Every structure is written in C-alpha cells, then in structure tokens.
Amino acid sequence: MTAMPDLLYDESEEDLRASLRALLSDVDRWPAALARIDGGEPYDAKLWRVLAGEMGLAGLLVPEGHGGAGAGHRVAALVLEELGRAVAPVPYLGSAVVATTALLTCGATDLLRPLAEGDAVAALAVPFSRSPYDRALYDRVAERDGGLHGTITSVADALPADILLVPAADGLWAVDAEAPGVTRTPVVSLDATRQLCDITLAGASGQRIAGAETGRVAVRAALTTGAALLASEQLGVASWCLETTVAYVKERRQFGRPVGSFQAVKHRLADVWVDVTQARAVARYAAASAGEPGGEAEVAAALAQAHCAPVAVHAAEECVQLHGGIGFTWEYPAHLYLKRAKAAAIAFGTPDRHRAALGQLVDLPAA
C-alpha cells in the first residue's frame, strides 16, 4: 500500500478558497439563481467567464504546455468544494474535470487548449447516471455513411458545451455541438442548477480522437476522476447545509427556547457534523489519489462516492427538516442543495454500485 497522502489544504488552496468564497457570496445569488431556473437558462455564463477566463480555473488539470495551470486534482477539488457550497450553475465538473480528463487520456491536445484557456466548454456525452464500471456506454452511437447517428439521454453540462465528446463502438469522437445534425433538447431536471439534456445525432460529422480501446480507457478515466472529484462538490454541499442549519437553529425559537437547545435537534446535527468531518478526509483522499496508477485512484473514487454521496444527501435532508416550514419553500435555497445532493448521488453511479465495485477492487467478492 502506498504511503498516506497529505489530506490537508495548503496555503495556496486556502487563498483560492477565500477568493472563490468572496466571488460566490453575492447577496443576490439566490433570487438570480431562481430567476435563471424559471427563465430556462440555468447556467451562469458571467460566473463561468470569471472562473474559466479570468481566474484560469478550467485549466487546473491541464499541463502548462497545453495552456493550463498544471495544478492537479487537489486544487480542482477545492474549486468544486466551493462551487458545491454555492450550488453554482457552471459546467466545471463536466468540462474542466470529466471532458478534460478524457481529452488528456486520449492526448487530444489541440482540443485541450481552448478548454484550458476558458475559450470553449466540452462535455462527455454519456448519461450522467453512468458509473465508470458500466459497459453499455458505447452502443448508443454508431458511424454510418460518414456521419454519427444515435441518441444519448440525460447528459450533464452539455447545454452550454461547444464540443461534445461522443463514445461510439469504434472510439471516441469530438463533435461540434452546433454542427448540422446535432440536436440538444433540454430535460426538466431534478437538479435545475445542473440541467441535463438529451442529445440526438443524425448524420453529424465529427473527429475521431481515439480508437476503440483508448476511447474506453479515456471514458473510464474521465468517469472515475469525475466520481472522485464530485465527492468534493458533495462535501461543499454538505458543509453549507450543516453550517446554515446550525446557524438557523441557534436563532429560531419555539416553545420558549432556541430550537438548537433541544437534544433531539442537537444529536442529529452532531451526527451530520461527524459525517461531514469524515467526508472531508475521504474527499481529500480521493482528490490526492486521482490519476494515481495502480488502481488506488479507482478504490479512492469508489470509496468517495460510496461515502460522500449519502453524506451530502443526509445533510441536505436534515437541512430541509430542521428549517421546518421555511425549508420547504421555493424562496429558501435549501431545496437547491437537496436537489443537487440527490442528483449527485445518482451521478457517476449510485453508492451501491460503488460499493459493489469496491468489493471487486479490494477482493471482497459478492458471491
């Protein structure tokens, strides 16, 4: 077994956290987010321009020689943690993590540069619910008569994308999202801050960036890295839910005293705190292990989703419950966190799939 990696945050990560939190703590954020959802334009293009363009955060995983910052997974995970705290509607996970990892694995460096520099957004065209262990990812799209044909449903971060990375039986294809024959249909999504869409390809032309085998390796790596770093987003969601709920139950009075002085409430929040504390260690481990050779990245990613996904859901459910009636309203943001947490627990495979995969990875067979 490898030595235990550093699970703390370093000074530059804390500096980045502070500037992200300042950027994301705009007081008009919730009304603006709800207005975007009601207006059918969930993505915050202006925020994305700042993150990807001005701050250069879309290129954290990309080496400097290809236009990125070469900063690695731990820093990208920190960014996701803060984006999770804000349920920020930007395609960071889909473009800067998942699609970027696929392109890096294929060595498609000419497509990487515009992503890293914030000039383009890319999405891996697989259903958001697919786990790294799914085999049925390559049978939806086929090349026929020089064009790609097929339908892929419930794809995340593809609506704002310029480039779609499409797995097919014969390899991985890069398709211009605006090209003739490409249709993207928005889906009414549980998580409206990360809206899904269905993609139909009817004779769309594309560029094959990897053959069948490399394509499969790239898709698995992309989904594994996505699962590993999604844990940090889930940590951010859970942290916000815990802190906001603790602050609320200190203020809210019922039966003549603060709600947070009741043992029934205190014990539930103590349990959430223990869970979040552990989720932080697990998410940092997944970030530190991402991209590591020798299968530990897969163990760490499966562990992270098996642990952090339920923690975020539980924290968000407690947030709604312990806020009482206000937690059930549209105007209060608790529902955005619950929706993000539950959708994220399905993304890249449900916790039970990751537990089953872990059983294989650590030699604890199911039967």
Next chain:
Amino acid sequence: MSANTWEAAELRSLAKELVARHPVDGDPLAFLRARFDAGLAWVHFPVGLGGLGAPRALQSAVDEELAAAGAPDNDPGRIGIGLGMAAPTILRHGTPAQQRRFLRPLWTGQEVWCQLFSEPGAGSDLAAVGTRAVRDGDAWVVSGQKVWTSLAHKARWAILLARTDPDAPKHQGMTYFVCDMTAPGVEVRPLRQITGEAEFNEVFLTDVRLPDDLRLGAPGEGWAVARTTLMNERVAIGGTPVPREGGPIEPLVRAWREWPEVRTAGLHDELMRLWVRAEAARLTGARLRQQLAAGEPGPEGSAVKLTHAMLTQRITGLELEVLGEAGLRHDDWTLRRPERTDVLDRAATHRYLRAKGNSIEGGTSEVLRGIIAERVLGLPAEPRTDTTVAWKDLPR
C-alpha cells in the same frame, strides 16, 4: 530549551544514547526507570517528571526508536488509566511532592492505577456522586460505593471523586483525592458483565482514612480537577495509524474471504457499507494526525470515539451473521478477570457482546453527541435545574 526547538532527530539520538547506556535485555523495570529519568517517558512532560518539555507529537519518534531497539514496554494496556487519566491530572493539579511520588512508578507500570468516579447513581451525570469524604484532623474519612472500576483488583492507587459539602450545589461540593487501595475499608468485588467475564469491579469504601496530602486540588474544587481527567480521557487524537482493514473490521473481512458459502447479496452490501465507513474513519484519523503534526488540531478527535463505538457494534454484529452456525457458538462463559480488552483471540460472540459497552463506557454516545453539539457546533445548552440547588436537596 523552548518547546518548539526540539526535532525528531534529536529525540531519536537521545533514545539511542539511552539504549547504549542501559542495555535493553537487563531488568525491564530498571530500563524503564532510566528512560523516565532521561525524559523520554512522555517527552511533553516537564524535565524531572519524565519529559523534556518537547512537543507531544515527537513522542512517536522516541517510541519507534526504542521499539526498534527491542526496549521493554511499559505495558500501556494495563496502566492505561494511570497514563491517560491520573498522570495528566497529577501534572496539572498535584503538588511537587505528589508529582515526584506518583509519576515515576505510574509510568513504569510498577504501580497500577484505577479510577473511582462512577457510582450506581452517578454515571453520565458524574457530578451527582454521593460518596462522602469528611474531614477529620489531618485526614479525610471516605464512605460510599463506586462501580465500573477497571483494574481495581490490581491497583495500588486510585483517583477518587467524593462529596465533601452536601450543602453546596452539586458541582461545587466535591473534592478530588488519590485513594490508597491498600487502606483498611477498601473492598473490591468483581462485577460480572454481559460477556460472562469481569473486567470491572464494584468498590466499597467504608470509613477509609486518607491523609490530607492525598488530596489533589483544593477542597470543593473536585469538579475542575475531574474535568482535567475527563478531557484527557476523551483526548481521542485518532490513535495510532492503522493499515486498511486494520482494527475491528479485520476478523470480519477475514471471515468473508474464508467462508464463501455464507455470502449473500444482502450481507455483501452491508459488508461494503461497513468497509467504507471503516476506511472513512481510518482516513479521518490520518487527517487528524496530520493536523496535529502541522500544529493545527481540529475538533475531529471528539468524533473518533463515537464513530468507533457505532462501527464496532455494527461490524461485530455482521460478523456473527456471516459466520452463521459458528456465530451461534460462544467460547467461554466462565468468570474471568482479563487484564486487557484485546478481543481478537476471543470468539466473535464475545466481540459482539463486548462492543455493546463501547457506546456506554467513557462517556455514552448520547453524552458525546451533546458535547459535539455544544462545544463544536456552539448550540445552546439544554435548560438545567440542578446547578444552583444544594446537592442534598436534589431529588434522587
């Protein structure tokens, strides 16, 4: 030398010098005394009391060096209460004479300690203790009953919390003593428990005379002294590093690998849930140690005991189900007096039953959740009615 100028390398070389001067294969007690006198017992203690005033985190460098040299162990499994609870309390509240008298034989294991805190009517509500201590000239006369006392039958000394002023509110009327376990009037009876064995004792104190120089801290300030003890009891700093699948889950995963015929889908998912939680707890412990090493201790330590209790109970429960027929068979119900709580050499049924104590002993899980809620999350305390009334007037 100031605390932060010490480095692990320096302490390692001091440990090497000790081994060079005092061969590890001689009299174990003589070696341990020499180690204490060299300040390598607990390096964060003051010079002259077994330490060097060095950072606590550097102890592991000394321990590793001496373990590698094959030096004798001071047997912390047997002297844990002395090391973990009595010693830090004596260091903080004891007189120089008490520190000189007690710390060295405590650390070497020559004198075993126990803790006379809990009573039949004062468990989680420890400040409700009713054992009386009455001043009589230059001594105190102690009467009452204590319970759940590990190692009382081996102990030379005990830390004792007793009520000295029944007219004061309950937290203010207590005094803290060191109890001489060989004094007339101390009677120790084994307390048989759920596993059939007796790790613990009942201790009956009948007119036990304790000289006043066994008092620790001022009369009436026993609660403040006891809090030092309790805080040290709960300094769960993540423990020592364990490998993946180390600790309570080890026998479960071994059973799973060895017994393919009992595997079912339901057991498998539960196994993996517990594997994930055990690994999460392990990583949390590792992160906690990294925080301590970086000099920024977080509050995560208070989660460790809570998590450990829950996990051990669930793991040992699943282990019985995985074992099936073997899980129905216990190894031994005869009354034993184990010196340690090592459970890996016992039947799985023993592990299952013993784990039920993990959420009760050393602060129940309910009490720990209350502590996390109030001290870590800053939630308001429960309203109380027992803090201003004289102890003798409280309903019991």
